[in-house]
Each structure stands twice: as structure tokens, then as C-alpha cells.
Amino acid sequence: MATSVPAQNNKFPPQIPFIIGNEACERFSFYGMRNILTMFLIQYLLLEAVPEKGLREAEAKSLMHTFMAGVYFFPLIGGYLADRFFGKYRIILGLSLVYCLGHLCLALFEDSRNGFFAGLALIAIGSGGIKPCVSAMVGDQFNESNSHLVKKVFAIFYWTINFGSFFASLSIPLLLKHYGPSVAFGIPGVLMFIATLIFWAGRHRYVKVPPTGANPHSFLKVVGSALRNRGQGKSWLDGAKREHPEEAVDGVRAVFRISGLLLPFVPFFWMLFDQKASTWVVQASAMDPHVFGFEFLPSQMQSINPALVMVLIPLLTAVVYPAFQRGGWELTPLRRMPLGLAIGAMSFIIAGIFQVQMEGGATLSIGWQFLPYVVLTLAEILVSTTGLEFAYTQAPREMKGTIQSVWLLTTTLANVAVAIASKLNVFSGSGQFFFYAGFALVAAVGMALVARRYVVRDYYQTSAPVPTEERTAAGVTAKTA
Incomplete structure (x- = not known):
């Protein structure tokens, strides 16, 4: 029927x-x-x-x-x-x-x-x-x-x-x-x-989806089972198959794969980005607030970022990405994220140069901050909007919530690191800009190297990955970065 x-x-x-x-x-x-x-x-x-x-x-x-x-x-x-x-x-x-x-x-x-x-x-x-x-x-x-x-x-x-x-x-x-x-x-x-x-x-x-209750095959339960049953297969996770279905174990394996790409590198971007509400505001407070006859408060400069996001996302999606694709070099997610990290580092280098000039006695208009904001917002789109979608597509349905947690954890770790560094007052003045920019550049190179070996698996409606030659029938694509 x-x-x-x-x-x-x-x-x-x-x-x-x-x-x-x-x-x-x-x-x-x-x-x-x-x-x-x-x-x-x-x-x-x-x-x-x-x-x-x-x-x-x-x-x-x-x-x-x-x-x-x-x-x-x-x-x-x-x-x-x-x-x-x-x-x-x-x-x-x-x-x-x-x-x-x-x-x-x-x-x-x-x-x-x-x-x-x-x-x-x-x-x-x-x-x-x-x-x-x-x-x-x-x-x-x-x-x-x-x-x-x-x-x-x-x-x-x-x-x-x-x-x-x-x-x-x-x-x-x-x-x-x-x-x-x-x-x-x-x-x-x-x-x-x-x-x-x-x-x-x-x-x-509202449509109110009821809670699911405890998940017997959650990420932590599968990991615990694997640790209890070590030595039961080629991978340390294979031991979990004694107590959990293969799909759940493969899902946990996917979480570890994606975490190995995101956790070591993405926090260095958030270290840069979230300082627009702290370090960049402090810098703006030492600048001349007048721009073309208007006075801007230091905290108001943060409005540049959301305004640019609303303009740059359609521009990149409709014009820039297709242009690269037509030129034979597609800006895949695994290329966008390391590029975004490097561009984010450039925004801090630009702001650091401004700080050097101010420390040398120059008086700069607050309007100069528009330039690093443009660069940082471009980096945000390349890293944040790309990374969130990429992380979501790389895990089976059962582990998508766990992957979103991993993504949020990158921001938590970044802010903890900046909070500690600020509390210790390790770097001040122009030194702090170049300090964070240097770390982001190293992270960009590291992520690009790891991404070259990462095999992309886009999970759609089916929950288990399949070999490349079967991807059309199963709704799963597997490809190299």
C-alpha cells in the first residue's frame, strides 16, 4: 500500500x-x-x-x-x-x-x-x-x-x-x-x-517534544563500557560493543574524531573574538571618540560586529564562496576554519599596531577600530558559522547533542584561559595583542595540518557511516578534505 x-x-x-x-x-x-x-x-x-x-x-x-x-x-x-x-x-x-x-x-x-x-x-x-x-x-x-x-x-x-x-x-x-x-x-x-x-x-x-529520559547508550555510558572491556578489539572502543549496539559505539568514535579537530584549535579563535567585549573596549577608551563630528563611546564600537555579520554572510554565501568554486579551489569547511583562525590573528595584529602607536604618544581616532572589526567579523563567519554546521553534520543523530556540547566547550575553555591570563596580568599594552595573535596563527597552521588528514563524513537521515561507494544509496557522503 x-x-x-x-x-x-x-x-x-x-x-x-x-x-x-x-x-x-x-x-x-x-x-x-x-x-x-x-x-x-x-x-x-x-x-x-x-x-x-x-x-x-x-x-x-x-x-x-x-x-x-x-x-x-x-x-x-x-x-x-x-x-x-x-x-x-x-x-x-x-x-x-x-x-x-x-x-x-x-x-x-x-x-x-x-x-x-x-x-x-x-x-x-x-x-x-x-x-x-x-x-x-x-x-x-x-x-x-x-x-x-x-x-x-x-x-x-x-x-x-x-x-x-x-x-x-x-x-x-x-x-x-x-x-x-x-x-x-x-x-x-x-x-x-x-x-x-x-x-x-x-x-x-507550541509543539512540545517530551523528554526522552535516560539514554542507555549515551556517550558517557559507551565510554565507560569501553574502559571496562579494554582489549576486546582493534580499537579501545570496540569493547563497548559487548553492552551497546554498534551504531552507538560508532557515534562515540565520531565524537572523538571531531573533538580531535575542534578542541585543540577552535578555542584560540574564541580567545580573540570574545575580547572585543573586553580588551578592544579598553583600547577604544584610550582613543579619540570623535568620528566625522560624531562621538562614539568605547562600548558602542561593538555594534560594528553584528552590523557586518548581517552584510557579510549573504556576500560570502552568494558571491565569494561560488567565485572560489568556479576558480577551481572550493572553500570547504576544513579550509574555511583554519583560514578564519589566521584572519582572526590578523585582526589582533592590526589592533596591536594601533596600540604600539598609541603607546608611542600618537592619538588615534576610535574610527580606526572599524578595520580590525571588519577582519574579525570575517574570521567569525569563517570559523563560527562554518564550524557549528560542520560539527552538526559530522555526528550521527544520536550524538548530535554531544557534538554541540563539544562546540560550546571550545568557547568555555577559551574564556577560562583569557580570564586566568588577565587575572595574572601576564601581558599588558600592545604585548597582549601580539601574544594572542601568535597563538591563533600557530593554531591555524595546526588545524590546517590536521584537517588534511581528516576524512569528512556527512550524516543525513541514516545513522551509521558507510563506505564511499555506498554513500548514494545510504544518504551518507564520505570524502577527504
């Missing part, structure tokens, strides 16, 4: 605007508070406790990156709790309230280090915990009839993130300057409360 094919539906599910509206307000709230955090710590909270400016800047950067490490660590916990026990809707709603409480602490305890840091901790838990759930919940709202719209809705979703970031970066620093910390942190809190209300308003419309 022939199965019926559902009619194609070209309309977005009616609940999608609730999730997109929630994301727009939440991203405004997060980037609004984060982008003024470094300057607030330097100019307000740490002013009396750390009188020496250089040490105060180092302490502010360390605190900033400690906070960011938390933001990218808690998605591991939030995603796990949503998938296994509570479901995405409950986690998003519950942690959104924690998120709002964190914003309230920032607004109320601007003069109290303990109260303010408690607020940062709550925001890290709330923002990080909902991060993997919101994007996944978007995908849950689609079925076979409208699955062709998923790519379009995620493009809107990503554009919304940068839209919120852009306007938050422009407006919230002005509120800090003219109205003080309570208002500057309070407005993002109001936006987060509105985001929570928007999400709650769609509660009766």
Missing part, C-alpha cells in the same frame, strides 16, 4: 513569532548588559577597590571572561535537563525567570560586589541554560509538510540575534553614560521580562 505524501505547507507555524520575538528581546537584554560590563567594572564597581588603572582593567577583563565562560558552560546542563527530564518549554520558562532575577540584581546592587556578582551568576545560568533549548525548539515546530521552511526560519533566527545585538550595543552604553548603572542594567532586565512574557503567551500553541 502506497504511503501518502503530506501536502506542502508554505506558511510558518503560527507559534514561530512567539519564539522569534522572545529571541529578539532576550538577545537585546543579554548584549545590552554584556557590552557595558567591562566599562562598568572599570568605571564604577572596581574603582575604589582597585585604584591602579592598569590592574583595574586586568581585573575587569578577568571577571568579564569568567562570566562568559559560565554563559557557555551552562548550556551543557540546560540542554541535558531539557532532553532527559523536563522538556524544552519548562527549562526555557523556568530559567528565563532566573535570568530576569539576575538582571534585577544588577540593577539593584550596582554598589555591592556580592550582589552584582550574584546577578551575573544568575544571568550565566539563565542565559546559558536556555541557549541550546530555544534554537532546538524552533526546529521542533516543523513537520514533514513545512520542513522546507526550516532553513529560512533559522536564517531569520540568526538575523534576529544580530539585530538585537546591534541596537543594544548602540543604545545601552548611552544609558550608562547619561543615566547611570541602574537604568543601563534595568532596561535590559525589562526586555528580558518582556521576552519571558512573549514566550509564555505562546504556551498553548
